Amino acid sequence: MLSSILSSLPQVLIDGLALGAIYAVVALGYTMVYGILELINFAHGEVFMTGAFVGTATLFIFDDAGFLSSAPGWIVYFLVILISMIITGLLGVLIERIAYRPLRRAPKLISLISAIGVSFVLQDLIRFIAELITGNYIVSGISLFRGTFELGTSSLSSTFNDSFVKNNTFIIIGVAILLMLALDLFVNRTKWGVAMRAVAQDRETASLMSINVNKVIVLTFFIGSALGGATGVLFAQQYGTIDPYIGYILGLKAFTAAVLGGIGNIRGAMFGGLAIGLLEMFASANLGLITHGNFGSEYKDVFAFAILILVLIFKPEGLFGRAVKEKV
């Protein structure tokens, strides 16, 4: 049993890292908005989904224009991510303006319902547009880097099997790390980052220190949504097929990742995402083995979420969160 778990371990780790990287970047969007507004932006999963569709549509437009064959793949990839980030970023700002700002003084529950409403609207809007253009809302896009790469992990130790990695997996992990580093630098090293942290800490006092709170909130939504959109493109490239409902389950898991890491904490969200991705992949590959076939891989989410519950029982503020004292 142990040997077969070990032999597939490199493959499981790589697949888990790729999935976890996607969760992590989407989790950033949840955690940033929560940090600033204490609002769980349930529409974020749908922003991610919109990013996937915008990216795929952009690729189709490039392909029609003959741009795909003339430009190198990485430039196209970069452009697609950039366009998708800008559009989803603006979408995030729009959502904030329409659905959250008018409710900012209302009880938290009201904005939460508003967020759920936005997420339904986005799902059906995208479904409508996709069906109108392609005739089917399940869209298969163009994959830019189709090749696979055989990683000689068996040469490390004879207990391991070789693993196969899609080229796109490297891109996912690379882009996700770049995005996370950039965000970390932005939040910790720039003036706007300082303003953002100040607003997160105490909105009222921050506004007294001549910080334009509204601008900071808009910026937060822009960055969070743009990150979601970029991940959407990565996701569409990795799996090739997208539909308007991919944001639901993925958003839920990314939100869980944010909670696991301590919601409101950016580094915590990154860690939480990777942890959930790895746990899920490990459970899905090995659960049957460990339980002698009593529980198959379909129980992977049960396993991942059971761990989450355990963590929250012993550390309710999440792994990296600081226990918040009740404001009196």
Add this chain to the structure above:
Amino acid sequence: MKRKTAGLASLVLLMSVVSACGNSGGGTTASGTEAGGTTGSADGTVIKIASQSPLSGSSSIQGEAIRLGAQMALEDRSQEFKDLGFTLELVPYDDQGDAKKGVANSEMIGADQAVLGVIGHLNSGVSIPSSVVYEKYNIPMISPASTATEFTDRKLKVANRVVARDDFQGPAAAQYAVNELGAKNIFVIQDKTAYGQGLAEAFRDEAEKLGATVAGYEAITVGEKDFNGVLNIALNKKPDFIFFGGLYAEGGLLVKQAREKGITAPFMGGDALDSSGMVEIAGDDVKDSLYSSVATDITKTEDGKAWADKYKEKFNKNAEGYSVYAYDSMSVMLDAIKSSIDAAGGKIPTREAVRDAVRATKDFKGIATEVAFDDIGDNIYAKVFIYKFEEAAYPGSLVSEVSK
């Protein structure tokens, strides 16, 4: 402003009430009362036949094929019924592949007295609960696609199908895999739906009976996109054959992700992979994949080819596997209605009469299949066909044929 919207809303409400009255009025005339006969003489009493299939959603390609096939049969024979004094009308319903929606539609169909029969559904999971409603209203249904055993095993008077049962399809696929391809170490994946699990279990049991080892039996979740976990198990077990009980949206991704992992074992699925969507999703990786289907390749026969050309000309779409079965189902339904009209002396027949006439169908020769229903509504001439994607193009080529 506010008052204006309120006024508008009440106007809309009023209009819908009025139109609803109009509908029910039409219903009573068509149900064969004295008044119905007199108004009918103007342009014929209306006989409605409903089609129920997913016109939106992930199975919409197949659902649309069912609607169009039924429509074509109806239009081909509308003159024949006009001569008898009846106007045929198809009422397409969208069940979205969702049991709740299918049942809600069935209630609406049942309430419309002009409807004498239903062609549908695609998904067994929708056919089964909806058939209970049809049974209540005595509306006969003929499914051109639902294969789950439970659909006819409940011995309803209204439930019929022209295609084979899952407990025949699964074993037929297993026989082909083990006997023809020599599969010894088989990995089975299913999607936890009534259809997928039933098919996968039937396949697994027969494969074991034939002497093959089932190396793994795992499940995935419909709607997910990442199946690396399950495929990592498969990678470990080194199977020489993979069988998947599920739909094409997941099937396409599974083949693609398996090939990307270097799993080269032949991949086979059930009739739900019988769709151009499979090729669209899996791309070149679909090559050499197999699927069993309860639908034949009609282009193999002269009549079938002529039919497919006509379909293409009419709808500007290629015929999908189920198009012709919907066509044959509708033809069976129309035959039954016609014979009940004759039995009723040229008057509109009751639903009960049509229901019994459908079940009594014997020796019907359609484009795709002969039809004769046994006492629970299964077609005794149904066959299972094995296809292979030789190229990344739909449909695959017919490689084998298994009859009961």
